[in-house]
Amino acid sequence: MAKRSRSKSIQSRELLAAANQVVVSQGVEALTLNAVANAAGVSKGGLLHHFPNKEALIAAMIQQALDKFVETLNDELAREPAPDTPGHWVRAYIRASALDDQENYELHFNLLAANFTNPELLKPMRDFWENCHNKIVSSGLDPKVATMIRLAMDGLWLTNLHGFAPLQEPLRSQVIETALTLAQP
Template identity: 40%
Template sequence: MKRAALLDAAEAVLFEHGTAALTLSAVAQRAGVSKGGLLYHFPTKEALIRAMVSRVIEEFDALVESLDDGSPGSYTRAYVRATFHVLGGADGGRTRRRWSAITASATDPELIAPLRQAMARWHHVDPAREPDPVTAMVVRLAAEGLWEVISHAPDVYDEREWQALEHRLLAMAAPTQDTPPNPAEAPPNPDPGDPPNPAGTPHRT
């Protein structure tokens, strides 16, 4: 049996029965293989969980990369499209994949470390790639919130609402000629008591 099918079985056990039920015996039974057959691929429960985490990261990385054309703002738009592609999947299998990986690894800092590193990488993007870095952060965080909502309430949005959400987030991430100024880069306000400042004349100190 392929590793992917064994990982699918582990995710199903976890999603349907909870963390305590995730044992090698339960996964082997769900996959329809002997425990020895499972141990050939994953000699320990920790090895199984590491593979679950790695699959989540590798699949999402590959999907975002395939959608990112390198243009201004394209990374965030690719992140949004990848999120909606996964969460809008018909079988729901990949919808629960990230939830399963997080849940299985959450109690072990070593097991969850790769996912934390990936999350930091997904959300700390070079500002030079974004026409409006702050709006891009807001868009990615909104998309990130969908993972949590859909993992627990997959039918909360109908098709019309789902399409409207994706369209709005993509529009927010689109490059425009009227990018709002960054308050962090604005010059300090002059002292209210200062006289009008002619162009090129420094304020008094």
């Protein structure tokens, strides 16, 4: 890709999209500042203007992925047909986790990049999932059932991501519906 002219600026989100593309298409080991700059069509200096080092880039990738999941979760909470009932938070988590799109899977690649580079970069994710877990166990459902549902949804997501015997339709939808049924008051 040709380098952008100096007069054309690039947004951080475009650089993050290029970084995601590098990790998804070439693997975590290919995530270098040069590779991202090339994928974005900018100079390395243009990339460094937004992200002063690789760790800053990865931290921004993680935050972007986390923000996307939080937005999806909040959308599902707003769409919950029975808000303020036991399990409403668990049901929203099920629906948010069940989304089967490539952008959702980029989250995992970002996590791999962070863990490979500096596990401390995962702290925002750890904090978020700790908060999710606390909301799930205090959702008004039996904490054991709520936790089992969360772990099942996390497992559904991971098996699909890695291709570890991912569930095919209609079984996948049936499992999600079963989790939603278990999350009813």
